[in-house]
Amino acid sequence: MCTLAGGSFPDLPVVFHQIVRMRRLLFLLLFGLHLLPARAQEEFVSPSRMLARMPFHRFTGGLIVFNARFDSFPDTLNFILDSGSGGISLDSSLVLAFGLTPTPSNRTIRGIGGVKKVSFLHGRTLHMPGLSVDSLSFHVNDYSLLTSIYGERIDGIVGYSLLSRYIVKVNYDSSWLEFWSKGSLRYPRGGFMLHPQINSLPVQAVRVRDQRQIDGRFLYDMGAGLNMMFSTDFIRDSGFLKKGRRMFAKEAEGMGGKADMNLTVIRQIRLGPFRFRNVPVYVFQDTFNITSYPTLGGLIGSDLLRRFNS
Numbered sequence: 001m002c003t004l005a006g007g008s009f010p011d012l013p014v015v016f017h018q019i020v021r022m023r024r025l026l027f028l029l030l031f032g033l034h035l036l037p038a039r040a041q042e043e044f045v046s047p048s049r050m051l052a053r054m055p056f057h058r059f060t061g062g063l064i065v066f067n068a069r070f071d072s073f074p075d076t077l078n079f080i081l082d083s084g085s086g087g088i089s090l091d092s093s094l095v096l097a098f099g100l101t102p103t104p105s106n107r108t109i110r111g112i113g114g115v116k117k118v119s120f121l122h123g124r125t126l127h128m129p130g131l132s133v134d135s136l137s138f139h140v141n142d143y144s145l146l147t148s149i150y151g152e153r154i155d156g157i158v159g160y161s162l163l164s165r166y167i168v169k170v171n172y173d174s175s176w177l178e179f180w181s182k183g184s185l186r187y188p189r190g191g192f193m194l195h196p197q198i199n200s201l202p203v204q205a206v207r208v209r210d211q212r213q214i215d216g217r218f219l220y221d222m223g224a225g226l227n228m229m230f231s232t233d234f235i236r237d238s239g240f241l242k243k244g245r246r247m248f249a250k251e252a253e254g255m256g257g258k259a260d261m262n263l264t265v266i267r268q269i270r271l272g273p274f275r276f277r278n279v280p281v282y283v284f285q286d287t288f289n290i291t292s293y294p295t296l297g298g299l300i301g302s303d304l305l306r307r308f309n310s
Contacts, residue, residue: 048167048183052130056081056177059150061225062306064170066177069127070138070156073098077155079126080146081170081177082223084299085159086200088136090121091143094155102140109139110290113257116141126162131179133162149253157223160200171309191308192272196220203296207270211242216297224254224301227279228269229261231286234297241266241283252282259284269304276304 056066064081070090077094087109095102102119109118118139125134138156146154167185169178187193196202202220207213208228216238218228235241247262261284269276291298 046181046183048180048185050178050180051166052128052179054129054177056175058172058175058306059152059225062172062222062302063150063225064177064222064302065152065154066128068129068158070094070098071125078153079156079158080154080223081163081168082157082159082221083163083202084219084221084223085157086161087159088126088138088157088161089118089141089159090138090156091154092140093142093144095121095140107139109141110288111257112252112254112259112284112288112290115288126158128179133165136161145253145257159223164200169310172306173309192274194272204271204300206297206300208240208266208297209268209270210240210245210266212238212240214238214240214297217295218297219291219299220305221299222302222305224299225303226282226301227276227304228298228300229282229284229291230298231291231293232283233286233293234291235283237294238297247283250282252284271300271304279304 054066056064059065059080065078066081067076068079069075070077100121102121104119105117107118107120108115118141121138121140123134124136124138125132126136141157143154143156165182167180167182169180171178194204196204197217203217204220205215206218207215216234241264245264245266247264250261250263252259252261261282263280263282265278265280267277269279286293
C-alpha cells in the first residue's frame with residue numbers, strides 16, 4: 001500500500017489486475033447473452049419420408065391422371081392432378097350417383113367458360129394407393145365436357161387443398177407419383193431448382209421473347225394441356241409479340257365450357273437456365289380474368305412442364 005495524507009490506495013499493479021478481471025467477466029457475460037438468441041432459434045427439421053407411390057397415365061398435352069377412391073365408396077375414380085386448381089373437386093354426376101347432398105355456398109370458381117357458384121362436400125376422405133387424406137372439402141362441378149374431350153371419364157380434380165399437405169414428386173419417365181411428408185429433402189443431382197412463389201397457387205418468373213424480351217410472372221398449371229397461354233391484354237400492353245405473326249383460330253375447352261383462342265408461335269421461352277425455341281402458344285380474350293392480369297401474364301401448361309421430372 002502507498003500512504004498519503006488523505007488516506008491510502010492500492011498499488012497500480014493490483015488495480016490493473018482487477019481491471020483485467022472485470023473486463024474478462026464482462027466479455028464472458030456479453031458472449032453468453034449473444035449466444036442465447038441463437039440457441040433459442042435452433043430448430044430440428046425432420047427429414048422427409050415417402051408415404052405413398054402410385055402410377056399415373058397421361059392425357060393429350062401431358063395432363064396427369066391417377067386413380068383414387070372417395071370416402072367409403074368402392075369405385076375406382078379418375079382424378080386429374082392440377083397445380084392450377086386451388087381446391088379439390090368431384091364430378092356432379094358422381095355426387096348424384098352416390099346419393100350425396102352437397103352444401104350450397106357463395107364461393108365461386110373461374111374457368112375459361114365463365115364464373116359459377118359451387119356447393120361443397122365437407123369432411124371427406126380421398127383414398128389413394130398407400131395414402132388416405134381426410135378432412136377435405138370437395139367442391140362439386142360438372143366435368144362431362146372434359147370426359148367427352150379426352151374420351152375417358154373424369155371424376156374429379158386434385159389441387160392445392162391436397163397438394164399443400166405433402167411434397168409431391170412427379171416422374172414423367174417412369175409415370176410414377178410419390179407423396180412425401182414435409183421436411184428436409186435431398187434433391188437429385190443434374191437438375192436446377194426453381195423457386196416459385198406459392199400463395200395457394202404456384203407462380204414462376206419466366207422470360208419470353210419475340211419482337212422484344214419480357215420478364216413476367218406466370219402460373220404453373222399442370223391441368224392445362226398446352227405450353228403457354230397469354231391474355232390479349234398482356235400481348236397488347238407488353239408489345240413483345242412480333243407484328244404480323246400468323247394467328248390460327250382454335251377452340252379450347254376447359255373449366256366452365258369452351259372459348260375461342262388463337263394459336264401462334266413465339267421465338268423463345270426461358271425457364272431458369274432452360275431455353276425453348278419456336279414455341280406454340282395460345283392467345284385469348286380473358287373475359288373472366290383467369291390469368292389474373294396484370295398480376296400475372298398468363299400460365300405455363302403441362303405440355304412444357306412434362307419435359308422435366310419434378
